[in-house]
Amino acid sequence: GAGVSQSPSNKVTEKGKDVELRCDPISGHTALYWYRQRLGQGLEFLIYFQGNSAPDKSGLPSDRFSAERTGESVSTLTIQRTQQEDSAVYLCASSLRRDGHGYTFGSGTRLTVV
Amino acid sequence: ILNVEQSPQSLHVQEGDSTNFTCSFPSSNFYALHWYRWETAKSPEALFVMTLNGDEKKKGRISATLNTKEGYSYLYIKGSQPEDSATYLCAFIGNMLTFGGGTRLMVKP
Numbered sequence: 001g002a003g004v005s006q007s008p009s010n011k012v013t014e015k016g017k018d019v020e021l022r023c024d025p026i027s028g029h030t031a032l033y034w035y036r037q038r039l040g041q042g043l044e045f046l047i048y049f050q051g052n053s054a055p056d057k058s059g060l061p062s063d064r065f066s067a068e069r070t071g072e073s074v075s076t077l078t079i080q081r082t083q084q085e086d087s088a089v090y091l092c093a094s095s096l097r098r099d100g101h102g103y104t105f106g107s108g109t110r111l112t113v114v
Numbered sequence: 115i116l117n118v119e120q121s122p123q124s125l126h127v128q129e130g131d132s133t134n135f136t137c138s139f140p141s142s143n144f145y146a147l148h149w150y151r152w153e154t155a156k157s158p159e160a161l162f163v164m165t166l167n168g169d170e171k172k173k174g175r176i177s178a179t180l181n182t183k184e185g186y187s188y189l190y191i192k193g194s195q196p197e198d199s200a201t202y203l204c205a206f207i208g209n210m211l212t213f214g215g216g217t218r219l220m221v222k223p
Contacts, residue, residue, distance in 0.1 A: 103205075
């Protein structure tokens with residue numbers, strides 16, 4: 001596709017369930033970023049993938065959060081045992097180069113934990 | 115991940131007010147600074163690409179300035195309208211791409 005695709009666009013889940021969010025970057029983009037914005041708060045960095053290097057996971061808020069990316073393909077962000085405070089918009093971006101040139105955003109996944 | 119900060123985190127203004135907010139970033143290894151307007155459930159909309167120290171850009175009622183030596187950029191909105199309500203993000207491009215936390219602007223009619 002022409003842009004970064006995120007799915008689902010909306011997800012409502014019950015507290016305690018696991019969820020998987022998906023980000024399809026633009027083909028050839030080596031860098032991929034996950035951010036989230038909780039209601040009333042700023043954009044928070046979660047995790048950054050760069051090619052085959054070890055990801056920068058410094059922003060993951062707890063061990064319930066994990067993310068995977070194989071090579072330069074799709075990334076999945078998994079939240080286990082969801083809590084209400086996990087409710088947020090999860091935004092993915094990918095870029096052609098590590099320095100961020102040519103980056104593009106997805107339209108986000110709105111996660112609501114009830 | 116580098117330290118890119120935006121302030122204030124949120125801002126409430128009345129329709130017609132002018133407002134401004136700040137993005138601060140590392141002054142070394144600077145390549146470009148981007149400003150975005152983000153409404154939830156949409157992809158962020160690019161506003162400005164700023165590359166040179168002293169740059170000033172304008173788009174309608176919105177303008178931005180850049181100081182790379184001291185590491186800050188200001189975004190100004192003149193005569194705010196309710197439709198300006200959104201999160202305004204800055205993105206620093208240097209050795210890597212780093213986003214600020216955003217400023218949430220709410221304009222009351």
